[in-house]
Amino acid sequence: MLWIAIRMLTGDKQKFYGLLFGIAFSTLLITQQLTIFVNLLERGASGTYNVSSADVWVMDPVSRTTDVAYALPSTALDQVRGVPGVDWAVPHLRANASVRTKDGDLEGVAIIGVDDATLIGLPKGMIEGSTDVLSQPDSVIIDDVGAERMFPGQSPIGERLELNDQRAVVRGIADAIPSFTSTVVLYTKYSQALRYVPGTRNRLSFVLVGAADGIDAKSLSERIEEQTGLKAQTRDEFARDGVDFIIENTGIPLNFGITVLLGFIVGVAIVGLTFSLFIRDNIKQFGALKAIGVTNGKIAQMVAVQAGMVGMIGYGLGVLGTVGFISAFSNDPTFKGFYIPWQIPLISFAAMVLIIVLTGWIALRGVMNTEPAAVFR
Amino acid sequence: MALLPENLSFSRKILPIIAVAGLLLAIVFIWNGLPDRELSEPENEPPRATGELANSARVAGAGLVEPSSEIVDIGTALSGLVSDLRVQPGDYVEKGQVLFTVDDRAVRARISETQAAIGEARAAISEAQSARATAQRQLSLYNQVEDPAAVSRAEVIRAQGDADAANSRLKVARARLSAAQAAAGSARTELGRLTVRAPMAGEILEVNIRPGEFVSTMGGSGLPFIRMGETRPLYIRVDIDESEVARMDMGASAIVSPRGAAGEQVEAKFVRAEPLVVPKRSLTNSASERVDVRVLQVLYELPETDGLFRVGQQIDAFIPAKTTNTKKAGQAKPADSEAEAQ
Amino acid sequence: MTETGNQAERQPAIRTRGVTRDFQAGQQTIRVLHGIDLDVCPGELTYLVGESGSGKTTMISIMCGILWPTDGDVEVFGTDIYSLSDTDLVNFRLQNIGFIFQQYNLIPSIDAASNAAVPLIAQGMDRLEARERAVAMLDKLNIADQAGKLPNQLSGGQQQRVAIARALVHEPRLVVCDEPTAALDAKSGRRVMDLLREVGVAEDRSVIIVTHDNRIFDLADRILVLEDGRITHDGTDMPEDH
Numbered sequence: 001m002l003w004i005a006i007r008m009l010t011g012d013k014q015k016f017y018g019l020l021f022g023i024a025f026s027t028l029l030i031t032q033q034l035t036i037f038v039n040l041l042e043r044g045a046s047g048t049y050n051v052s053s054a055d056v057w058v059m060d061p062v063s064r065t066t067d068v069a070y071a072l073p074s075t076a077l078d079q080v081r082g083v084p085g086v087d088w089a090v091p092h093l094r095a096n097a098s099v100r101t102k103d104g105d106l107e108g109v110a111i112i113g114v115d116d117a118t119l120i121g122l123p124k125g126m127i128e129g130s131t132d133v134l135s136q137p138d139s140v141i142i143d144d145v146g147a148e149r150m151f152p153g154q155s156p157i158g159e160r161l162e163l164n165d166q167r168a169v170v171r172g173i174a175d176a177i178p179s180f181t182s183t184v185v186l187y188t189k190y191s192q193a194l195r196y197v198p199g200t201r202n203r204l205s206f207v208l209v210g211a212a213d214g215i216d217a218k219s220l221s222e223r224i225e226e227q228t229g230l231k232a233q234t235r236d237e238f239a240r241d242g243v244d245f246i247i248e249n250t251g252i253p254l255n256f257g258i259t260v261l262l263g264f265i266v267g268v269a270i271v272g273l274t275f276s277l278f279i280r281d282n283i284k285q286f287g288a289l290k291a292i293g294v295t296n297g298k299i300a301q302m303v304a305v306q307a308g309m310v311g312m313i314g315y316g317l318g319v320l321g322t323v324g325f326i327s328a329f330s331n332d333p334t335f336k337g338f339y340i341p342w343q344i345p346l347i348s349f350a351a352m353v354l355i356i357v358l359t360g361w362i363a364l365r366g367v368m369n370t371e372p373a374a375v376f377r
Numbered sequence: 378m379a380l381l382p383e384n385l386s387f388s389r390k391i392l393p394i395i396a397v398a399g400l401l402l403a404i405v406f407i408w409n410g411l412p413d414r415e416l417s418e419p420e421n422e423p424p425r426a427t428g429e430l431a432n433s434a435r436v437a438g439a440g441l442v443e444p445s446s447e448i449v450d451i452g453t454a455l456s457g458l459v460s461d462l463r464v465q466p467g468d469y470v471e472k473g474q475v476l477f478t479v480d481d482r483a484v485r486a487r488i489s490e491t492q493a494a495i496g497e498a499r500a501a502i503s504e505a506q507s508a509r510a511t512a513q514r515q516l517s518l519y520n521q522v523e524d525p526a527a528v529s530r531a532e533v534i535r536a537q538g539d540a541d542a543a544n545s546r547l548k549v550a551r552a553r554l555s556a557a558q559a560a561a562g563s564a565r566t567e568l569g570r571l572t573v574r575a576p577m578a579g580e581i582l583e584v585n586i587r588p589g590e591f592v593s594t595m596g597g598s599g600l601p602f603i604r605m606g607e608t609r610p611l612y613i614r615v616d617i618d619e620s621e622v623a624r625m626d627m628g629a630s631a632i633v634s635p636r637g638a639a640g641e642q643v644e645a646k647f648v649r650a651e652p653l654v655v656p657k658r659s660l661t662n663s664a665s666e667r668v669d670v671r672v673l674q675v676l677y678e679l680p681e682t683d684g685l686f687r688v689g690q691q692i693d694a695f696i697p698a699k700t701t702n703t704k705k706a707g708q709a710k711p712a713d714s715e716a717e718a719q
Numbered sequence: 720m721t722e723t724g725n726q727a728e729r730q731p732a733i734r735t736r737g738v739t740r741d742f743q744a745g746q747q748t749i750r751v752l753h754g755i756d757l758d759v760c761p762g763e764l765t766y767l768v769g770e771s772g773s774g775k776t777t778m779i780s781i782m783c784g785i786l787w788p789t790d791g792d793v794e795v796f797g798t799d800i801y802s803l804s805d806t807d808l809v810n811f812r813l814q815n816i817g818f819i820f821q822q823y824n825l826i827p828s829i830d831a832a833s834n835a836a837v838p839l840i841a842q843g844m845d846r847l848e849a850r851e852r853a854v855a856m857l858d859k860l861n862i863a864d865q866a867g868k869l870p871n872q873l874s875g876g877q878q879q880r881v882a883i884a885r886a887l888v889h890e891p892r893l894v895v896c897d898e899p900t901a902a903l904d905a906k907s908g909r910r911v912m913d914l915l916r917e918v919g920v921a922e923d924r925s926v927i928i929v930t931h932d933n934r935i936f937d938l939a940d941r942i943l944v945l946e947d948g949r950i951t952h953d954g955t956d957m958p959e960d961h
């Protein structure tokens with residue numbers, strides 16, 4: 001009978017493809033919009049995730065994100081180093097500066113000063129050059145998206161910039177996830193960064209901490225807070241802070257929420273209407289089957305198989321479309337580092353199941369309520 | 378399936394296959410696309426407390442390596458051109474060893490002059506002595522004549538006067554000799570001051586003068602002429618945040634590593650804490666640096682380490698916290714000291 | 720045609736006693752059937768004839784177990800079908816009753832043989848085996864060559880023959896037909912009825928046809944006329960006034 005159900009479904013090509021389109025389209029809409037949404041939000045955490053080796057970030061109690069930070073006195077580093085369970089701690093400077101390019105254009109950049117000796121704080125990978133170039137005088141490493149933005153169509157290696165009346169030479173390109181604002185990021189040594197950023201009293205933005213073996217980052221951060229009076233966030237907490245900051249300060253969640261809701265509504269509408277039309281068209285056949293002697297349970301199974309098949313294919317195509325979209329745009333700097341979190345296909349799958357169950361249930365009710373006697377009228 | 382009107386149905390066969398393949402592809406894509414957020418170990422060794430300190434209460438500080446004598450800036454007592462330079466950076470000198478000499482020709486000329494004056498004074502002395510002897514003999518001759526009529530009274534008085542004058546002349550000549558000798562001594566002293574000697578045993582750390590350069594007692598370009606210090610042993614001066622001082626185990630040894638070579642750790646013996654808490658001197662070389670942090674400087678003695686530490690180098694130090702504190706007390710303490718700091 | 724004594728010996732295919740059926744139309748209750756007592760014998764082709772609204776569709780629905788009577792008993796081959804549970808009743812229909820509908824109600828997206836095989840498939844038989852049996856049945860109805868065609872590729876008569884094959888393929892003991900010739904021209908209708916009579920009527924099988932097509936009245940073994948919910952004529956021929 002299930003075979004018959006599938007034949008019934010695919011027999012009406014128009015409605016079958018209508019159903020597929022509806023499901024695929026709303027899957028695409030929900031998955032793709034959620035993906036972009038999550039990735040945009042995670043741009044707020046890129047500053048945290050770009051630093052691959054720090055378990056805990058220590059900052060002033062009023063600091064909120066990597067970009068909204070109040071500087072610490074320089075002895076904070078030693079205070080943190082004095083906390084048991086801290087394997088190592090290094091200074092980390094983040095500040096905004098204006099850079100004058102060779103053409104005389106002014107560009108706002110983020111300066112990131114990494115620990116002089118260990119270079120902790122640099123992104124994990126380099127696209128061009130090695131991290132050793134920072135040992136040369138006046139060296140900076142630019143992030144890849146920033147390089148594309150600041151030096152479109154040319155190699156930034158060897159370019160000279162002017163920062164706070166100081167010379168800076170780009171000697172490497174780092175493979176980093178851009179920030180929410182896609183600001184050009186220049187990485188340099190901490191001591192060098194102090195010269196590039198106009199002076200304020202305190203300069204140390206963060207202390208990056210590695211936890212000793214066997215020490216849990218969360219308990220370490222609590223211990224640091226207790227002992228130093230500073231704010232300590234684990235990497236995940238701090239990434240979360242960055243995301244929360246964007247959620248609180250932009251309309252992104254609302255906009256994307258609306259789009260996702262629209263996707264869901266469009267899905268319900270298209271799929272619901274088409275599916276109930278399909279069922280109504282076949283109601284006489286279902287009535288005949290019921291008269292011949294097919295139980296309601298079997299009929300329900302048939303409808304379920306039909307809904308399941310449409311849902312599965314439509315969902316597959318929708319997810320395929322999303323993957324295609326993301327991979328097609330993966331080379332675009334705007335979408336650099338975009339990925340599909342594994343939860344999102346599951347969410348859209350759940351949404352799809354909801355759509356299918358909802359519409360299938362409504363359609364099924366029509367079939368169930370059909371009197372077999374109706375076939376004689 | 379030969380009984381079916383078409384063997385391969387697009388809707389029933391190919392589409393599901395596409396869908397399933399698409400899902401598999403998506404799974405692979407999503408799996409591979411997940412961002413690499415693994416924590417990685419730092420490539421370069423960061424400074425870390427090791428051994429017993431790794432997981433126990435401790436205080437950290439940054440500091441500089443310095444000679445145990447602190448750095449001595451050698452000056453000059455007299456201005457003049459450098460005529461000879463006897464040392465170069467890295468030399469280990471004994472106390473009193475000549476470092477450099479300043480041009481001494483003028484002083485030597487003065488010495489010759491004083492020598493001449495001494496000779497002249499000596500000649501005057503002998504002339505005065507002979508004159509006195511002559512006068513004395515004549516006087517005694519007159520005094521031996523008993524007949525008062527034989528020698529006139531005037532003659533005697535004149536002889537008496539001659540003898541007295543000769544005596545006075547001798548005294549003057551002697552005084553002149555002393556003066557000339559004093560002048561010669563002064564010139565010799567000056568000659569000695571033109572030779573600058575090491576005030577103590579130690580290592581020459583920096584030499585900023587060359588033969589022919591002018592050295593002034595007022596200081597010249599601002600640079601010290603020669604900097605030296607006792608580098609056997611080396612000391613480190615560690616800045617401890619004043620709020621951390623209370624936690625510190627004063628007197629315990631510190632674990633010290635140089636910047637950039639955090640793997641090389643040595644144990645340094647406590648020497649003393651400076652009595653004065655000073656504003657934190659930032660090691661960042663920024664001119665506009667202002668400070669609101671005060672630090673206690675604590676000195677530690679570095680063991681012999683064959684070139685690992687050099688004077689002026691930055692170091693990271695870990696010092697045990699007070700052992701009397703239990704762990705809990707150690708954690709409660711900073712809150713108090715924080716409050717005091719504020 | 721059949722003798723009375725013979726009838727008494729044999730168990731009737733359908734026995735109804737006092738079958739009454741009411742329909743609710745707004746506030747009014749309309750009584751469609753007024754206590755029908757009826758025995759249908761096996762091996763006979765029985766016609767149920769009547770005007771629209773005479774209650775013949777209601778009657779046949781009740782007789783084949785798809786419409787509950789308001790009152791009265793219905794026994795099909797000795798089984799009181801309305802005392803069965805829902806599921807048992809459905810299975811009873813699946814095993815014992817074949818249906819032929821006026822609109823054929825073939826499934827448009829599966830071919831003729833598969834349509835004919837539906838009852839077997841519903842009984843749980845393997846699809847290909849069911850299909851073979853269906854093709855054999857189509858062969859009896861002389862349209863085995865159309866087995867692979869979709870219903871909309873067939874003429875009306877061919878579709879009705881596929882429907883007949885579907886009604887007979889699982890060898891039911893009762894076949895119920897609703898206006899089998901209504902949508903067919905005279906010639907096709909005649910041919911369909913000939914085949915139905917030839918293939919469908921058997922020793923232990925009873926065929927009930929609801930119709931008012933006077934072109935085929937001559938094929939009946941027994942004709943029952945229903946008027947206003949009551950049986951007004953029971954005989955081998957139509958009364959003259961019809």
